[in-house]
Amino acid sequence: MTAPVETRRLTKRYGAVTAVDALDLTVRAGEVYGFLGPNGAGKTTTLRMLLGLVRPTSGEVRLFGAPPGRLDGVGALIEGPAFYPYLSGRDNLRVLARHAGVPADRIAAVLDQVELTGRARDRYATYSLGMKQRLGVAAALLKDPRLVVLDEPTNGLDPAGMADMRLLVRRLGAAGCTVLLSSHLMTEVQELCDRVGVIANGRLVAESTVAELRGDRTLRLVAAPLDAAAARARDLLGADAVRVTGDGLDLAVPPDRAAEVNAALVGAGIAVSELRACERSLEQAFFALTGGGTDD
């Protein structure tokens, strides 16, 4: 097992509560992996087990093939970063770098990476929440890790802070760093991640690319009269492929059949006012998988 992250049947019980239930997940080198689930699904517990902060009840964790705990090559922001409020951002990083045996020249590099160079001399206490969070990422990057683990990195941030953090994650990914981030925000995962693991009630209910999870693209049709449109579409595409929803039809066929569908309906004297390709949002896919929701 040499993937950045691999778990086998990873399980954590707290008394009667099974927080994480036989989780098998794999994060591949170089990808941005989104760990998605509603509050209380078991995300934080899983990340803490990955980092060796919580001992699993059973099952196994391997980071780059090794047991967790030896954190070289792994950077993490898992609980709110703890910094000295009266020290500057740079001095806080100096303290951490000294403690971790990291050369001092890394400090300027990581400040630059998280775009805090201009505010590096200011006291931590004067930072916005987004800046505090970015300093937390800077601390996680000090050792130039191959894997970065971020627990809900945009949680509590305002829209601008969220945008900054997402840009930072994208840059890390583009630079070849493997990123594992948890989130309860589907739009965020959809936007940022190459692959996603969906967790509900401690169980992994899906692990795939965002595109695979959304499933096949289909056609959406609005036409009048709708009954006649449905009948003609069933003749053409088969009854199973046609579903009446709201004021239109969902057609479970690839979008490249749009011209053919349009010609058939117009030929039958039906007025087609809308015909477009559509894909499930990750949200719809998530509902379909879990029957539950997130806070998005």
Ligand SMILES: Nc1ncnc2c1ncn2[C@@H]1O[C@H](COP(=O)(O)OP(=O)(O)OP(=O)(O)O)[C@@H](O)[C@H]1O
């Ligand atoms: N130390 C603990 N003792 C008892 N129960 C715990 C403990 N830590 C977590 N749990 C329980 O385990 C379950 C999963 O919690 P966890 O924090 O991992 O979920 P999460 O997906 O990270 O949610 P959130 O986004 O709210 O943090 C919850 O039911 C939680 O109450």
